[in-house]
Amino acid sequence: MWRYRFVLFFLFGCFFVVIARLFYWQIVKADELSMLGKSQYGQIVTLLSQRGEIQTSDGFPIVANKLSYLVFADPKEIEDKNKKKVIKDLSSILGVGSATVSADLNKNLLWVAVKQKADIDKKREIENLKIPGIGFEKQYTRFYPEASMAASLIGFVGKDSNGRDKGYFGLEGYYDRLLRGEPGTTVEIHDAFGRPILARASNSERVNGASLKLSIDRAVQFMVEKRLKEGVKKYGAVSGMVGIMNPATGAILAMANYPSFDPRSYQNYAGSLYKNPFISDVYEPGSTFKPIVMAGALDLHLIKPDTECPICGGPVSVGGYKIHTWNDKYFKNTTMIKVMQHSDNTGMVYVAQTLGVERMIRQLSRFGIGDTTGIDLQGEISVPLKPKNLWYPVDLATTGFGQGISVTPIELLDAVAALANGGKRMEPHVVSEITTASGNIVKIQPKVLDRPVSKETAKVMTEILVNTADKGESKWTRIKGYRIAGKTGTASIPIAGHYDPTKTIASFIGYAPADNPKFAMLVILDKPSAAIYGSETAAPIFYDIARDLFIYYHIAPTE
Amino acid sequence: MKKLSGLFIAILFLTIVILSFVQVVVSNKLSTAGITLGKTEDKIAALKIENTVLLSRLLARESLTNLASAASSLGFVEPKESIVFSGSLPLALKQ
Numbered sequence: 073m074w075r076y077r078f079v080l081f082f083l084f085g086c087f088f089v090v091i092a093r094l095f096y097w098q099i100v101k102a103d104e105l106s107m108l109g110k111s112q113y114g115q116i117v118t119l120l121s122q123r124g125e126i127q128t129s130d131g132f133p134i135v136a137n138k139l140s141y142l143v144f145a146d147p148k149e150i151e152d153k154n155k156k157k158v159i160k161d162l163s164s165i166l167g168v169g170s171a172t173v174s175a176d177l178n179k180n181l182l183w184v185a186v187k188q189k190a191d192i193d194k195k196r197e198i199e200n201l202k203i204p205g206i207g208f209e210k211q212y213t214r215f216y217p218e219a220s221m222a223a224s225l226i227g228f229v230g231k232d233s234n235g236r237d238k239g240y241f242g243l244e245g246y247y248d249r250l251l252r253g254e255p256g257t258t259v260e261i262h263d264a265f266g267r268p269i270l271a272r273a274s275n276s277e278r279v280n281g282a283s284l285k286l287s288i289d290r291a292v293q294f295m296v297e298k299r300l301k302e303g304v305k306k307y308g309a310v311s312g313m314v315g316i317m318n319p320a321t322g323a324i325l326a327m328a329n330y331p332s333f334d335p336r337s338y339q340n341y342a343g344s345l346y347k348n349p350f351i352s353d354v355y356e357p358g359s360t361f362k363p364i365v366m367a368g369a370l371d372l373h374l375i376k377p378d379t380e381c382p383i384c385g386g387p388v389s390v391g392g393y394k395i396h397t398w399n400d401k402y403f404k405n406t407t408m409i410k411v412m413q414h415s416d417n418t419g420m421v422y423v424a425q426t427l428g429v430e431r432m433i434r435q436l437s438r439f440g441i442g443d444t445t446g447i448d449l450q451g452e453i454s455v456p457l458k459p460k461n462l463w464y465p466v467d468l469a470t471t472g473f474g475q476g477i478s479v480t481p482i483e484l485l486d487a488v489a490a491l492a493n494g495g496k497r498m499e500p501h502v503v504s505e506i507t508t509a510s511g512n513i514v515k516i517q518p519k520v521l522d523r524p525v526s527k528e529t530a531k532v533m534t535e536i537l538v539n540t541a542d543k544g545e546s547k548w549t550r551i552k553g554y555r556i557a558g559k560t561g562t563a564s565i566p567i568a569g570h571y572d573p574t575k576t577i578a579s580f581i582g583y584a585p586a587d588n589p590k591f592a593m594l595v596i597l598d599k600p601s602a603a604i605y606g607s608e609t610a611a612p613i614f615y616d617i618a619r620d621l622f623i624y625y626h627i628a629p630t631e
Numbered sequence: 632m633k634k635l636s637g638l639f640i641a642i643l644f645l646t647i648v649i650l651s652f653v654q655v656v657v658s659n660k661l662s663t664a665g666i667t668l669g670k671t672e673d674k675i676a677a678l679k680i681e682n683t684v685l686l687s688r689l690l691a692r693e694s695l696t697n698l699a700s701a702a703s704s705l706g707f708v709e710p711k712e713s714i715v716f717s718g719s720l721p722l723a724l725k726q
Contacts, residue, residue, distance in 0.1 A: 136690060139683045192684055217690035262665075294695045553715075623713045 121253030124281030128290035138215035149205030245450030285505035287323035308601035322498030358563025361474025368435030424472030438524035492583035546611035553629025558582025560606035
């Protein structure tokens with residue numbers, strides 16, 4: 073009997089082993105074997121995905137994709153007697169040094185990359201030479217039809233640690249996950265002669281990246297970049313930047329920096345040029361900050377436009393420091409309207425002292441000072457406001473006229489744009505629409521961040537700024553017939569604990585038309601040498617651009 | 632009954648012969664279609680490449696940078712100021 077049982081268990085054991093082995097091959101190793109099988113009659117082909125386009129508000133792709141090729145070689149296939157000629161040909165066609173090509177082709181390898189991103193004409197030229205051992209791999213690379221336009225706003229596409237495309241800085245960095253797609257694979261089935269056969273094969277779908285439509289107006293951006301470049305050169309500035317925003321929606325219409333870089337060859341530029349200084353650099357804004365402080369005090373009814381300044385007859389002493397006006401001219405009992413018109417520092421000390429530290433912090437915070445604006449660009453920073461107990465009397469006084477406090481240009485533009493928008497502060501944004509690979513369109517809605525001042529205060533402040541633009545230091549450059557609210561700024565630059573008297577940051581901030589603003593604009597010049605004042609450098613650039621915008625938007629004069 | 636089963640076997644046999652023939656024809660057709668398929672795929676790929684290249688050229692030509700330099704070389708100049716018509720209307724309004 074035991075013999076039957078033994079045979080029975082033995083057979084069961086054998087079956088179990090067979091079943092276990094079948095399970096291993098058919099379940100555990102199924103995918104691997106399937107791929108191995110397919111590779112015998114088919115070829116696995118990678119389906120390249122395309123990174124999403126970036127379009128300006130008119131639908132023009134300011135960043136698109138173009139087909140390019142990776143040129144590679146198998147050095148072992150190139151005969152020694154031909155090598156010299158091959159090196160010469162490749163070097164001249166691809167624009168790569170012959171020493172580099174020679175070093176590549178003399179490597180003891182089966183595959184070497186000779187040149188990335190070679191365009192199709194170069195590929196065809198090389199193909200015509202029929203060099204054995206030279207191959208091409210298709211790839212998509214970024215194409216910039218408008219060359220370096222809005223470069224620091226857009227950013228660039230480089231490689232990550234795994235050699236895959238990755239967006240850095242600006243929009244490419246901020247929206248990288250949306251813009252980049254996922255490549256897919258498919259199996260092309262062939263017959264014994266290598267000819268393709270009509271057959272179904274398993275695919276992993278490729279997903280193209282989503283496209284972005286910007287609020288940036290290409291024509292405005294073009295005009296602004298041109299004016300800024302001319303201005304920086306004319307006034308001998310180290311650099312300059314301009315930001316233009318629609319105050320009603322927070323949409324950025326243009327943002328330009330000079331000097332900038334070319335995203336096609338970003339490697340050839342200093343890394344410091346990659347970041348967008350409009351969102352990534354802080355500076356002491358000087359007098360362009362005065363409208364915010366004064367609007368805060370007006371809104372709390374602590375002052376009125378005709379309030380007289382009791383301390384403006386001469387320099388003001390605060391905490392052991394003497395505060396002067398920018399031209400050492402003093403106006404006794406001057407009104408708040410005149411304080412702004414003359415850009416009177418002593419008058420602003422009075423306003424700041426009237427506000428006091430606590431209210432100053434509260435009002436500035438409501439204007440978004442000390443916080444990031446939330447703009448959809450990579451690299452935005454902010455310097456938080458100091459806590460109340462760290463404010464010395466002199467800090468309060470200097471904050472009144474925009475010194476001793478650091479902001480980013482976008483922070484300041486957004487705050488002043490709130491005055492243009494009836495007191496409502498909007499979230500600045502660059503992207504207006506996102507189109508997914510499947511064609512779904514997501515519209516970015518304007519977002520109200522805060523209401524720092526009432527509509528009435530915004531209106532009063534606008535009138536004060538219109539008067540300032542018309543009768544202040546920059547009146548010589550104003551555009552007749554238009555009501556423009558504006559304020560100049562000449563900020564000293566803190567260097568090693570003191571202010572450098574010879575170097576300034578000249579700026580002008582404003583909006584127009586004052587009664588129904590279509591744009592708010594900030595112009596900043598870093599260390600202009602032709603003149604140090606904002607009224608003589610940044611203001612003319614502001615008005616030149618404003619003149620262009622009036623024509624472009626068909627805005628007629630009202631006076 | 633015997634007659635019926637004989638007829639059934641004959642139909643079955645005929646079906647098998649016809650289907651085998653169809654398979655031979657279809658397989659034969661498919662095996663040569665590979666060449667056409669290959670050529671079509673090559674053509675599609677070439678056209679796609681051509682489209683991409685043409686689009687790149689078109690965009691480069693449409694760019695404002697290019698248009699501005701072309702306009703300048705043709706003698707166009709930027710308007711220094713705009714002309715605004717204001718004041719009374721040139722036509723009598725109906726009262």
